[in-house]
Amino acid sequence: MKVSLSGPLKGETTVPGDKSMTHRAIIFSSIAEGRSVIEGALLGEDCLSTVEIFRQLGVTIDLDGERLLIDSPGFNAFAEPAQVLDTGNSGTTTRLLAGLLTGLPFRTVLSGDASIARRPMKRIIAPLQQMKAAISGSYNDTRTPLIIEPSAVKGIHYEMPVASAQVKSAILLAGLHADTTLTIKEKVASRDHTETMLPLYGVDISRDEVITLSPGAINQVRPYDFRVPGDISSAAFLIVAALITPGSELTLRNVGINPTRDGIIEVVRQMGGDITVSDVTDDGEPTATIRVRYTSDLEPLTIEGEMIPRLIDEIPVIALLMTQAAGTSLIRDAGELKVKETNRIDAVVRELTKIGFKLTATEDGMIVQEGRNDIRAAVDSCGDHRIGMMLAVATLITGELDIDDFDSINVSFPGFMEQFKQLGV
Ligand SMILES: O=C(O)C1=C[C@@H](OP(=O)(O)O)[C@@H](O)[C@H](O)C1
Numbered sequence: 001m002k003v004s005l006s007g008p009l010k011g012e013t014t015v016p017g018d019k020s021m022t023h024r025a026i027i028f029s030s031i032a033e034g035r036s037v038i039e040g041a042l043l044g045e046d047c048l049s050t051v052e053i054f055r056q057l058g059v060t061i062d063l064d065g066e067r068l069l070i071d072s073p074g075f076n077a078f079a080e081p082a083q084v085l086d087t088g089n090s091g092t093t094t095r096l097l098a099g100l101l102t103g104l105p106f107r108t109v110l111s112g113d114a115s116i117a118r119r120p121m122k123r124i125i126a127p128l129q130q131m132k133a134a135i136s137g138s139y140n141d142t143r144t145p146l147i148i149e150p151s152a153v154k155g156i157h158y159e160m161p162v163a164s165a166q167v168k169s170a171i172l173l174a175g176l177h178a179d180t181t182l183t184i185k186e187k188v189a190s191r192d193h194t195e196t197m198l199p200l201y202g203v204d205i206s207r208d209e210v211i212t213l214s215p216g217a218i219n220q221v222r223p224y225d226f227r228v229p230g231d232i233s234s235a236a237f238l239i240v241a242a243l244i245t246p247g248s249e250l251t252l253r254n255v256g257i258n259p260t261r262d263g264i265i266e267v268v269r270q271m272g273g274d275i276t277v278s279d280v281t282d283d284g285e286p287t288a289t290i291r292v293r294y295t296s297d298l299e300p301l302t303i304e305g306e307m308i309p310r311l312i313d314e315i316p317v318i319a320l321l322m323t324q325a326a327g328t329s330l331i332r333d334a335g336e337l338k339v340k341e342t343n344r345i346d347a348v349v350r351e352l353t354k355i356g357f358k359l360t361a362t363e364d365g366m367i368v369q370e371g372r373n374d375i376r377a378a379v380d381s382c383g384d385h386r387i388g389m390m391l392a393v394a395t396l397i398t399g400e401l402d403i404d405d406f407d408s409i410n411v412s413f414p415g416f417m418e419q420f421k422q423l424g425v
């Protein structure tokens, strides 16, 4: 696809629903017997993979305008699927459902695309096996396909070795049907949508030093009508586009600003970017209006430690933003980027270097230097939606780029290009 964006972003808009929250709303609504409604659900390919799997398990899911209507017979009445459950490109679907499905009285198999087949699964298989779940994976329990047989799952105490909401949520979803108490301790906090949303669906979950789920929680799950806030990870592309494009003035309404996800706002502030947050609401998951203006004198920054999980999916586009700061920026402690849809450290550095930006990959992040040499070359999304969208935003600096495999952006941000057009780009 030849992509070329130019001109300031002006005006007001909303972004599609949050991907993490949409997955969870579909999962919790499907567990609950009866009707739940999801407003503002993300209808990107990843969330549609989750929808399709619950349909195969006997849940009726219909689209009514912008609302998802979910009618479920309840977890205990799920039907045995006739096929392998296809998780597409979605790590969240694969890992969260692996945890949930350990409680079913029949075998299920989860498998996804070529990218999913490369992603690490030992991180969920090991704790689930400790919980006595009968789950196995290819290549000595490290990869998909995942085969899940019926078993009686027990609660454990689990200390998270890696900051991953997918691992934490897989364990919590298995814990829902465990017959003893489950406790989880995180060293570094990961996104907490599972913990914030489960109580909305009726589940008692306590959150102090450790997260605790009592036995029998699955029977507490009740239908709930959830309104999904806009996805801050999608907003990030518009925020960066506005910051780097002279004349831009952008207002984004109804963006989710959960504190485990709002790292980009802090980073933009620390770089001296013109960003304000207002109209904060909080009914379970906080939202706000975000205003951004072009900023000519961005400062370089080092991001590391506990900040990383709060902006992990935004790092590709934050790296692009850093190329526009006056000096050298650093991203550290972000080794998790290597196990996303593609190795995002290598992909960001390689694709941006091809067109003259100055980045160096490190073991757990990258060094980003100011400026670029004007080099013309074709670039590649590497089948990774966030790399594809970051490269599209880069065209605001480079002019037209040939981006291979650009369709991958539909995974999380359908209507991405239209959104820019609507803002006058
Ligand atoms: O739980 C979730 O919804 C997600 C957790 C993160 O992954 P990890 O848990 O692997 O860090 C994130 O990168 C992904 O886009 C969505």
Ligand SMILES: C=C(OP(=O)(O)O)C(=O)O
Pocket: 019, 046, 089, 090, 091, 092, 093, 313, 340, 341, 386, 412
């Ligand atoms: C890593 C991502 O998603 P997932 O792990 O669900 O594939 C992402 O959306 O950037």
